[in-house]
Amino acid sequence: MNDFFQKIKKDCFELIALKKVDIGELSFLLGISEKKFYQNFTHCIEDLTFYLKTYDLLVEWGE
């Protein structure tokens, strides 16, 4: 699970940097506060669909 978390975290933040994503906007679409967003990427949470959702949103960001 840690491998999954580290890899998806890296990919997500690369996309955030590449597409200049506003974290406030992203966290709104995820239904959470910005603070919670950062917390979820500091320590892996058990709701893995959060990471899937974040990655999906980032892949489609700007399309």
Place this chain on the structure above:
Amino acid sequence: MIEFNYNKIWGVMVNISFENSWNKFEDFIHEYMQGLQTQKSLLEKSIRSEKVISAASQDRTIASVLKAKEVLLSLDATLKVDIDMLEFFESNQASLLSQVQGILNKIFTSQVFQNSAKNSLENQKKLQVFEANILECQKILEGNEYSFPYLTSLLEVSSLTEKEKLQILSKVVYESSPKIEIEQSLPLKKTEVSKTFSVESMLPIYQELLNKSNLLSHKYYYLLEGKNSSQLEYLKAVVSIVQDHEVSPEDFQYIEEKMCVCLLEIFDTKKILEEFMKTIPDFKNVSEQTKDSLEYYLECLKDAISQIDALAPRLKTQDIASQPADNLIFLMNDHNLPMFHLEDFSAEEKNRIANLLRGLLQGKKDYERGVKHSKLLSEQKLDFDVFLNKNGDIAVSYVLLSNMNFLILTFDRKKDIYDASLYLLKKYQGKISSLQSENFFSLLGEQEPFKQELFSQLGIERGQVL
């Protein structure tokens, strides 16, 4: 052996269409390997040249330079003059002349020699990369212990259509399911009698679950369509983590993603069951272990199907058109007061609240069909969803009591709306749930004076359009 009719979608789509896609992918891999081989050959040629230059560099004699003449001139034609002079001195047995050393020094300090050592190291590393890539391609073609990430990256750069890529990935997911190892039964001694069981009664259940899972897969297939290979790879990883019992799907809150995980679990379990059923020669006489295994797999498939059935009503369905709200009511505390105070907001913020209310009166919601939606995430188990709309820095949280009846929880600044709404959910979850039935209509009349006052303060006329 009883034959089972596969649903056309899976039997035909997966098996026959897959073959076409796989053939196309194989052609791509062959072409890709050809390119790799060509580059590898060029690299090997460069490495051979570098070895020759390296030998000359170590020897530092006329003979070694002349031996490397062809290679040197292929890399730097300007060395011809100096090499021709060396040939002249050598052939006239004048190699000991001082000019010769000068020419040799010039040649050995040329770019060809300067870059050679560095190039040699880089080229060796590149050669290893090419060899590794060629090996990975071969493994995929042989279907032998290949790397799934490598396969997905090849698919990504291939010329296959998205649908063809998805067919291949779907099949690969099937193929990667654990193989069932059936224990070889030992021959019974004459005096032993082993108890056997009939599992014929499970066959209709199996058929029903198979049909149901095929229907659900077809119905929700669109959730997987359009996902690229990385997205599918991550989904597959989550399925593995769930199957290893590291996390429970009970903790998954994002509905569409949870559905995708369940769908892939259904694919896996179906595949395992299909393989397992093929190993049973006589359904009337099976061992206890076989019976227990079959019951377990059927239960797993049933669970996965139940999860999807439970999630389906909560999956966002497309708004056909924005219709005006039938009714708006507000969550009130025990003193019949709303959860927000207008006086806490500036004039600009009140305008935004007014805009949000007008939007809701028009039936506008900030989410759309698909991945973009603004749904509040709560760790509480709720039987309703809480949505968020925003206007500038102000947001509203609300519950859809029915298609066009809204319960507004509160207004707040965007950064605070989450905590505020989560607090209200903790405190008033029961009340909100009860409003989904008859209590709603009794509140409508009670709140009318409050609403009139609020709308008046915000400058909203009922029926006003933005």
